[in-house]
Amino acid sequence: MLVSKKGNVIEADIHGMTADAAYRELMRLIDRADGSVAEIHVIHGYRRGDALKVMVQQKLSHPKISYKCESLLNEGETKIYLKKR
Numbered sequence: 010m011l012v013s014k015k016g017n018v019i020e021a022d023i024h025g026m027t028a029d030a031a032y033r034e035l036m037r038l039i040d041r042a043d044g045s046v047a048e049i050h051v052i053h054g055y056r057r058g059d060a061l062k063v064m065v066q067q068k069l070s071h072p073k074i075s076y077k078c079e080s081l082l083n084e085g086e087t088k089i090y091l092k093k094r
Contacts, residue, residue: 017047028064055085
């Protein structure tokens with residue numbers, strides 16, 4: 010998983026990962042996110058099937074997550090908004 014941080018947003022690219030491996034890595038990333046992180050943008054793609062997209066949008070659950078939504082400009086990206094602390 011490729012991860013970068015810009016301000017209060019983390020971008021995580023999970024292309025090429027299995028859904029199980031991506032789930033574990035995203036859970037670890039969310040666990041470690043400090044209070045300065047407001048959003049995590051997950052780049053999962055959409056042209057090679059929807060397993061990663063379904064995992065992020067429907068199965069990924071964590072107490073720090075406020076809500077999730079598909080990016081309006083890119084259907085291969087889901088935005089995860091974290092609860093404020």
